[in-house]
Amino acid sequence: MPATPSLLIRRIRPLGASPVDLLVQEGRIAALGPALDAPPGCAVEEGGGALLLPGLVEGHTHLDKTMWGLDWYRNEVGPRLIDRIENERAFRKVSGHDAAIQSLRLARAFLAEGTSRLRTHVDVDTEAGLRHLEGVLRTREAMRPVQQIQIVAFPQSGLLGRPGTAELLGQALEAGADVLGGLDPCAIDGDPVRSLDVLFGIAQRHGRPLDIHLHEPGAMGAFSLGLILDRTAALGFQGRVAISHGFCLGDLPEAEREALLARMAALRVVLITSAPAARSVPPLLECRRAGVTVLGGNDGIRDTWTPYGSPDMLERAMLIGLRYNLRRDDELAIALDCITAAGADGLGFEDYGLAPGRRADLVLVQARTVAEAVVARPVRQLVVAAGRIVARDGALLPGPWAA
Amino acid sequence: MPATPSLLIRRIRPLGASPVDLLVQEGRIAALGPALDAPPGCAVEEGGGALLLPGLVEGHTHLDKTMWGLDWYRNEVGPRLIDRIENERAFRKVSGHDAAIQSLRLARAFLAEGTSRLRTHVDVDTEAGLRHLEGVLRTREAMRPVQQIQIVAFPQSGLLGRPGTAELLGQALEAGADVLGGLDPCAIDGDPVRSLDVLFGIAQRHGRPLDIHLHEPGAMGAFSLGLILDRTAALGFQGRVAISHGFCLGDLPEAEREALLARMAALRVVLITSAPAARSVPPLLECRRAGVTVLGGNDGIRDTWTPYGSPDMLERAMLIGLRYNLRRDDELAIALDCITAAGADGLGFEDYGLAPGRRADLVLVQARTVAEAVVARPVRQLVVAAGRIVARDGALLPGPWAA
Missing domain, CATH: 3.20.20.140 (Metal-dependent hydrolases)
Structure with missing residues (x-):
């Protein structure tokens, strides 16, 4: 598989906190914060205020x-x-x-x-x-x-x-x-x-x-x-x-x-x-x-x-x-x-969580709070695994994982 | 509300049984059986082999x-x-x-x-x-x-x-x-x-x-x-x-x-x-x-x-x-x-069930068996209530019930 491209996800709320942007580089969370700059050639995804969960x-x-x-x-x-x-x-x-x-x-x-x-x-x-x-x-x-x-x-x-x-x-x-x-x-x-x-x-x-x-x-x-x-x-x-x-x-x-x-x-x-x-x-x-x-x-x-x-x-x-x-x-x-x-x-899974340096395993859902995500189980708006976008709106995207 | 139109639903499986057609007239189940004729002016709905549940x-x-x-x-x-x-x-x-x-x-x-x-x-x-x-x-x-x-x-x-x-x-x-x-x-x-x-x-x-x-x-x-x-x-x-x-x-x-x-x-x-x-x-x-x-x-x-x-x-x-x-x-x-x-x-709700003469309250889902309908909870393909089609694919249709 080719190297994972950089990805900037805008306006997502980690576990229901205030909106931030999240930058993924080389399969990992590179930065998490307000109004991040997209590096050259970086894909940009609009999160739309979605709740961000770790994988x-x-x-x-x-x-x-x-x-x-x-x-x-x-x-x-x-x-x-x-x-x-x-x-x-x-x-x-x-x-x-x-x-x-x-x-x-x-x-x-x-x-x-x-x-x-x-x-x-x-x-x-x-x-x-x-x-x-x-x-x-x-x-x-x-x-x-x-x-x-x-x-x-x-x-x-x-x-x-x-x-x-x-x-x-x-x-x-x-x-x-x-x-x-x-x-x-x-x-x-x-x-x-x-x-x-x-x-x-x-x-x-x-x-x-x-x-x-x-x-x-x-x-x-x-x-x-x-x-x-x-x-x-x-x-x-x-x-x-x-x-x-x-x-x-x-x-x-x-x-x-x-x-x-x-x-x-x-x-x-x-x-x-x-x-x-x-x-x-x-x-x-x-x-x-x-x-x-x-x-x-x-x-x-x-x-x-x-x-x-x-x-x-x-x-x-x-x-x-x-x-x-x-x-x-x-x-x-x-x-x-x-x-x-x-x-x-x-x-014992290592490298886990919503912190810089960790593997970029991310789940976005339309929910206001963690509690709502649990009781309503919303469609997965976006799934990122090891830095790659693998699924959108509940369906796997084409890729080696779906071959 | 105007009188309910007649409706023929083709190829549905009552509680998982063999496929039949179902005719609705005046808000009630008029007939249930193989290859029913559509009366003049009757709307026809293709069930596609869906499982039929009562309301x-x-x-x-x-x-x-x-x-x-x-x-x-x-x-x-x-x-x-x-x-x-x-x-x-x-x-x-x-x-x-x-x-x-x-x-x-x-x-x-x-x-x-x-x-x-x-x-x-x-x-x-x-x-x-x-x-x-x-x-x-x-x-x-x-x-x-x-x-x-x-x-x-x-x-x-x-x-x-x-x-x-x-x-x-x-x-x-x-x-x-x-x-x-x-x-x-x-x-x-x-x-x-x-x-x-x-x-x-x-x-x-x-x-x-x-x-x-x-x-x-x-x-x-x-x-x-x-x-x-x-x-x-x-x-x-x-x-x-x-x-x-x-x-x-x-x-x-x-x-x-x-x-x-x-x-x-x-x-x-x-x-x-x-x-x-x-x-x-x-x-x-x-x-x-x-x-x-x-x-x-x-x-x-x-x-x-x-x-x-x-x-x-x-x-x-x-x-x-x-x-x-x-x-x-x-x-x-x-x-x-x-x-x-x-x-x-x-x-004590009367007039209930999948039998001729009963109120036409019907639910169609894509499931092979009743057991699958329960564990998988599929999207409601069609909902008929008192003889009217009120919802399709999980969403209410326009009508007085959705006004």
Whole structure:
């Protein structure tokens, strides 16, 4: 791709502040201030007083699973987690589901809605091997100039139950996955100590961070979380472990929850939530007060698990707001934080934010305030990713990212 | 308004079934079937295989409160119900809030999204008197040819605490409100027996049905609900009482809940829910199994209470689906039912549905299935209300309803 041209965006309001101009050079924010001069040859874009948000951050999705853009999938799946896991594995065997095509479709849809950084979990199991990973690696490569994708090698069918999975996860990390995923060490693996020992062992050998999906409720989840924190401390994984879901934190007595949150904060373990309306969820404001970073993600979008979801992170912020009853403007800024700054911070995306020197990932919407952007989810007037204008009025522009 | 012209809509799929044509005459569905002939002078509309839904039904909103289309309201309100009530009353005193203009704005926005029947609660209190009601009565009159609006005279500030409220509610019913509203007889009125006796007394004298907002949780809510059911039985209000919210039904032990639901079913008391993500909610599927009609509503939209909400009932159906974890296609049909047939049935809107002879309230969307219509909330391709095309591609067409 050729070098990114300079771009001056006039009259935009960073997070709802007074209007400024913003200059992009070499893919980065070069200046931010009133009435900037356009350097020679610089493209000029009129912002029209739009609200400026930093590029949106998706913290937990499954690009490889989605059926975005395909025939409608008639969902007749049973209600248990294991029903969904087995149904999907069976479906993928016969459907010819193509993770390369599907992940690219959804990554592009995310980009059109302003998401320039995302973490996706990719199923690694003994039936599919690294097939899904290979597809998503192609998507990561195709999108790399404008969208940063972190790939988690994720044992969706469990780590211990199917011999060979641990080796496959290691191979996935060698092949290019960034992060090692884990899943319910009691409820799915049935042997929490051995499951977590194997998991942390792989992460240690490959020097990778962890993202563990913990659906286990109440006391069982708290028990597993305690085992995870023990290993985080003992093995030096401070700042390198994320807990996705963590439903148990919404079930526990206050004293037990506070003790776990204090340990998580001390070990810099982050929480990633889709804020599901039908489940217990970690208490967002209390987690933040305890010093635990909480960030947001969709989880699966339009797949065999769920018909819901949308590649619009502002909609996820709205659902976070609804789940946590965030009504005041200052509270809605927290919902936005979950899909912007806290997201980038918690996932380790560098070079992020609306400050000079940072990568120019920008989203313009017609909204008066951050709160309005969250509740109204306006069409993305302009999306800039790594300094390039990639989408306008909700649609991707022609370019390598849309090829 | 002149007589409605005949209209033939070709190739539409009622609730996802095989394509048919649909003939509208004199505001009603005249025929529904394959390859209908267009009568002379009949307008013909190509449906293009769109999914056909019946007109959407909003079961619980507050048209008089909304700030839709106004300056952004910065929400700094405290967290309790009473904080919201008092903040709003104070705000309305100084803001010049105009319930006529605002309710008309929002009613039109509902119509553009396909809602042709709705129930709205209108605040009646000793400070504003019947001022808000007068505004909403004007809106009801303006929209009558295409949108049926039920008005609930609602004591938002409580019935007992401010002497004169009971009389105002009676006057509101005389002035044109259809239904009498009630509110938390313990938590707000502080004297549940007297509160409910006064409330049912007004309803009896005026021969009106009731819609009681019951936010009270757990045992307190169950106690109030029991008192309501006692009076429903004793005073002959069978089939004439709605409980809005009913959060307590999500808190109770199973046996107690089942007993209440059995009484509600026997007395034909309906439940109206906004399916809030942050509260306990009545268990939807269990209520339906018990024979209790459950229907959906937004509650307030973009007002001093909440920045959330949208006049799109498909979005409310999605939120109902998310709250109740409805993922299968057959379950999503239930979410749709809450904002269509169950809504019309529970609120007593007659002449409803996709059958010959019924009022032609129709919504066309590009969706393959009902489930997709709920999760994707597509732009309304066409909205027909009482036989007239009132909106196309999400925008109201010119006409008396948009004047």
